[in-house]
Amino acid sequence: MNRSDARFHPFRIRSRPGGRLPLILLILMILNGCALKHGDRGPALNYFEYNRGKSFATRADLQLDWNGNSLLFHQVRFEDDSFFPDNFIIPNAFLRPLVQLRFADALKAFTEPYYGYRFVRFLRRNPHIGLGIEFTHHKIFLNQADQQVIVSGFFQGRPVNALLPVNRFVEYLSISHGVNHLNLVFTYRWLLAPTAGVPEGRWQPYVSVGAGPAFPHLELKLPGDGPNWTEYAFKSGPGNFNFSAGTGVRYQFSPHFGAYLEYKFSYSHLYDLDFFDGAGNLEMAFPTHHLMWGISLIF
Numbered sequence: 001m002n003r004s005d006a007r008f009h010p011f012r013i014r015s016r017p018g019g020r021l022p023l024i025l026l027i028l029m030i031l032n033g034c035a036l037k038h039g040d041r042g043p044a045l046n047y048f049e050y051n052r053g054k055s056f057a058t059r060a061d062l063q064l065d066w067n068g069n070s071l072l073f074h075q076v077r078f079e080d081d082s083f084f085p086d087n088f089i090i091p092n093a094f095l096r097p098l099v100q101l102r103f104a105d106a107l108k109a110f111t112e113p114y115y116g117y118r119f120v121r122f123l124r125r126n127p128h129i130g131l132g133i134e135f136t137h138h139k140i141f142l143n144q145a146d147q148q149v150i151v152s153g154f155f156q157g158r159p160v161n162a163l164l165p166v167n168r169f170v171e172y173l174s175i176s177h178g179v180n181h182l183n184l185v186f187t188y189r190w191l192l193a194p195t196a197g198v199p200e201g202r203w204q205p206y207v208s209v210g211a212g213p214a215f216p217h218l219e220l221k222l223p224g225d226g227p228n229w230t231e232y233a234f235k236s237g238p239g240n241f242n243f244s245a246g247t248g249v250r251y252q253f254s255p256h257f258g259a260y261l262e263y264k265f266s267y268s269h270l271y272d273l274d275f276f277d278g279a280g281n282l283e284m285a286f287p288t289h290h291l292m293w294g295i296s297l298i299f
Contacts, residue, residue: 055114058289060286061076074152122189147165149164169222208246214240
């Protein structure tokens, strides 16, 4: 969710992917509880997980082309604002409407800050190995638009190669509705401290790798009277991608529920993000460090 302050919110916010998934999670929990009332239970193979988290500030080279201008901004710093709108680790934007029985607002709050979903199916013949799909929603903001970086290229027909403030050319830039990674993931887990109720082990350290497309939501304003631009800017092709690698530990405190803590590194390569109806183009690539915590529905 973008800031409501007009200084940081120069355009209308559009809907974003993933908003209905918390309801799907709730339905799966209910159905799974009903289905597992009877019979003995073998090792759990299916893990549906929801997480919150925090990404950290990063730097990126930013290529911007518009109206015959072509500029490369070197190592621009972007912030994450992972806890917006709460600005705190406790998700008050979700808890407050839940207590007030405003369930639609509570469900909407699941998708405002950093969040993610994933489903992993572990192999029956080798339950250490799992394959799945993962969606991660993290953001970047150009909060310090007055920062000075090396800018090179051409502007208004003249060469540029100097240390200049970013806001001389870019007033506002963010991907505030998410970089939005959608990855296929491979997971390997160790099964520690098995019990009769949890034969796969209560403690499950794991490592994972993933790769897939990104669906960034570009929000941009150039100085002066130039128009604002807000757009989901995914372009198909091998140049628009991300990959990730992570490690974490899951604690399974009952046969069907668990919690986990995970560190993840990701690299996002975003290219050919059109603005001004194709008259401009933006490209950037950046690494990101993530810290994630979540809950697991196991069946």
